[in-house]
Amino acid sequence: MKPSTVASRPRGTEDVLPEAAVSWRRVERIAADIAARYGFGEIRTPSFEYSELVHHVGETTDVVQKETYDFTDRGGRALTLRPEGTAPVVRACLEGGLFARGFPVKVYYVTLSAFRYERPQAGRLREHHQFGCEVFGAPGPAADAELMALMAAFLAEAGIRRASARLNSIGCPACRPAYREALVGYYASRADALCGDCRRRLEQNPLRLLDCKVDRDAALGAPHALDHLCADCSAHLAELRALLEAAGVPYSIDHLLVRGFDYYTRTVFEFVHGGIGAQAALGGGGRYDGLVEALGGPPTPAAGFALGLERLLLALEQEGAVAEPDAPCQLFVAGPAARALPLALEARRAGLRADFDPLGRSLKAQFRHADRLGARFVAVPEAGGGPAVTLRDMEAKTQQEVVHDALVSAVRGALAARGG
Ligand SMILES: [Zn+2]
Ligand SMILES: [Zn+2]
Structure with a gap:
């Protein structure tokens, strides 16, 4: 018998009942509090955008190719439920004139709903929620370091003890083409052994070969991005590492770390948790100096991160961190x-x-x-x-x-x- 669609929630969504809502409110409060202490202002954007915005920024990413909720409204407009927060935030900052008021512009969002049509699994839902921070107008690695420090502090205050940071640099438009070529050269001779997704990525987005879960062994022998950085990208990374050291943010270099969106430049980072199994990433981010311009704004350096709240709550459960229940009636x-x-x-x-x-x-x-x-x-x-x-x-x-x-x-x- 077909399950009733009146009496059940859509696949890949979750209800938050009163007992569970206390955990949500707790992490939302910590996120908003810490973002304010770090000098970020809150931004809220609509749940859907014109499809053009969403698809403009990620023509060769899996999310945008296969996983968006696209629809046409009654007025014939092509709209998409936002699959992430960054492009809409850039759009809102441009439209609201925030970049005309002087830099840096620092904004955060919390409990931003994001929609992806993918196979639901633990902590990965079709509608999920994110806490994220973005810094615009700061080209140097100090912004990257501040964001990583913020994310580490947030996870610690939320009660995550088993989190660790991974860091990599994927270069810039000056040095990435040579690295891309080196990757293609390495993988081309192994193409027959690769999964179908990777054979397609080889043409379109060879960096994404590195984080394929299926072709892990091949990735381990692949050329490192760090060996192909130009002088400016090398200096950026060296300075970032010195800043992280000075700030007391521990991390390790992960040569396989890349991000799913094309607009990332230089810094990419991720915070992983020991307890969630194969899907260990709590969230991550990096630098995306090319995005604002790609969306029609003036060239504006930018960096940010986003963190999945459902995964964070799973990790907190595994760590045994429990939120205080609602105070009883007096x-x-x-x-x-x-x-x-x-x-x-x-x-x-x-x-x-x-x-x-x-x-x-x-x-x-x-x-x-x-x-x-x-x-x-x-x-x-x-x-x-x-x-x-x-x-x-x-x-x-x-x-x-x-x-x-x-x-x-x-x-x-x-x-x-x-x-x-
Ligand atoms: Zn470079
Ligand atoms: Zn693969």
Whole structure:
């Protein structure tokens, strides 16, 4: 029988229920907090863009060739759900005139939804979410170093202990053609043994041969990009390594590290986690000095990273890092809604986490409900509309009589006295 498409979510998507949402809020808060400390301003862009923008920047990448959600809207416009954040952010910065205000421009996004039509697996969904940072206008390696330091600090604050950084340089338009040629020369004699994707990459995007999971052995013997860098690219990398050393950001050189997008230049980096299995990358980034110009802007150096939040949450689970559950109810006001609701509202206005029973159940059932909520105090207004309220401390199992007007201050006083 066909599964119901009314009662199930689309393949490759996830719901976040209240118990899981606390973990999301926690990492979102840490991301926004750390980005602000590093001097980044938040940017939000639409979930879909004109297809031309998305396809313009990555004609030879797998994501853009096979994995985008493209559709035509009712007005006949060709649109694409964004597969990543960088190109839309560049578009938004250009359109919003941010680059005209002086450099550097530093922006971040958190919980940016990204859409890729691929086979769903652990931590890789068709709709997933990213935290990312971009720096525009800084040509030197200080921006690269700052971004790697930020990513390391974020992972550490989130509670990831088993993460490590990998670094490589893929050169620039001056030196990459020679490296590309060296790669093609190396792989051409082995083409028959390569997977179908790689035979196609050999023509279109030979750098991507290096991160093929199938042809790993062939990649291990391939020429290194670092041996083909021009003097400027070598100096950039040497200075970046010195800065990382000075900043105390540990990393290792990974000759097989390349990025999936064509606009990357020089620096590429990735943070990997020991616990997620084959899909070990938490996220990564690098420099993409050619992108702004490719999108119609003035030549503008740029660097950035993006990190998958679903994968991060998986890694945090494996590390045993758990988020604090939502704080329980502090005051439950029992009784008929006509008395309980105004009292609960008053307590909420005063800043207490307060609740009542909207179902109008018996007092006994309401006490059971208060227990389920973990309510610290239960208030029972006296019957007949009088001013007395019985306030029961559910933990100490004691109770006292207070007048209606003194309820909130009585609860506050009791919570303060017990550190609650
Ligand atoms: Zn170069
Ligand atoms: Zn391959």
